[in-house]
Structure formats: C-alpha cells, structure tokens
Amino acid sequence: MGGKFITFEGIDGAGKSTHIPWLADWLRARGKTVVTTREPGGTPLGEKLRGLLLSEPMHLETEALLMFAARREHLAEVIEPALAAGTWVISDRFTDATVAYQGGGRGLAREKLETLENWVHGHLQPDLTLLFDLPLAVAQARIGQERVLDRFEQEKADFHERVRQAYLERAARSGGRIQVIAADRPLADIKKSIEELISTICL
Secondary structure (H helix, E strand, O other): OOOOEEEEEEOOOOOHHHHHHHHHHHHHOOOOOEEEEEOOOOOHHHHHHHHHHHHOOOOHHHHHHHHHHHHHHHHHHHHHHHHHOOOEEEEEOOHHHHHHHHHHHOOOOHHHHHHHHHHHHOOOOOOEEEEEEOOHHHHHHHOOOOOOOOOOOOOOHHHHHHHHHHHHHHHHOOOOOEEEEEOOOOHHHHHHHHHHHHHOOOO
8 A cells, every 4th residue: 555645734833743743653553654744844955945934034926936846846855755655744734834824824826826736746635634723812822932933923913814714715625635623622632533534544
C-alpha cells in the first residue's frame, strides 16, 4: 500500500502543531513509516524562503508566488518521493493555508490561487486534511507572548477572522477531504477525533 498524505491546518494558536508528533508516533506504532514536515519550509531552500516570508514585508503576489515556489521544491524533494516509497507524510500546512492566509486574509483573488495550485500540484491533493478550528479569542490567548511574533501572527484580529472563515469555506467545498476538528476541547477528546478520522483513510 502506498503512503498517505495528511495535512494539518488552522489559524495561529489553534494547537495543530501540538498533535503532529503524537500522530506520527501513533502511526509508527501501527507499522507505518512516517515523515513530518512543514510549510513554508521542509527543504533547505524552503526554509530560506520561510525566513523571508515570515519576516520581510512584500507585495501580496510576491508572497503568494514565494509560497508556491517553496511548495514546488517541497513536493519534489520531500513529499512526492516519500509517498512513492510508501511513506506517510504529515505536513504542518499546505495549500489550504495559502488560500486562507493570502486569499481570505489578504484578499488575493481566488482564480489566481487556483491557477497556481493547478500548476504546482494539480496532480496531488492531501488524502486527508485536519482543520483545527476554534474561536479567535481562544486562539490568540494561546499564542505565547514570550517569543517574537512573526508578521502573520502580528496581524490584527479581523485578518485572523477572515483567515478562519476562508478555512471553513474551503472545508465546505472540499468534498470531505478537509475535516474540521473543534480545537477548544480537552486534548484527549481531540486525539480521539484524530484517531477516528485517520482510520477512515485505511490503516
């Protein structure tokens, strides 16, 4: 059986990153080979682009193009080879994040994002996307104040609410690929939901 491609999505502070190491261990305990990765990033070039994207002001279209440039490298160097080898790939963000942040948050036209998505990975979508959703106030309270916030985290509340709504709209149009997880529940309940959803894509 080939590998599966799972992505984690959600607004900053939704808690998705907390669950990725746990899910990787859970899958390994069931005999799966697993690679965890992230976007933007995941490759040496992608990590350099991540540094620019999270810190440097730039034109909106430049931002979107750099996101997809990092993604093309990520696909070629990490995701596609792993899936071809039968490895499961868990990525912290993928194209749904670009649609939510650059589209919903910043207002880039949907047709431009769709063109880039079809060009870069029209042949490949995640097998399952877990969208961690919770009220904005709860998410913002979770973001640690002891660290320097990147330029997306520094955006005002209305930006993050637009991102959240774009995620939910994308989920509604996804035909079941994107499953929404209420992320303001106890960790044990969230893990149970994840286990149930992962089981639907065949263990």
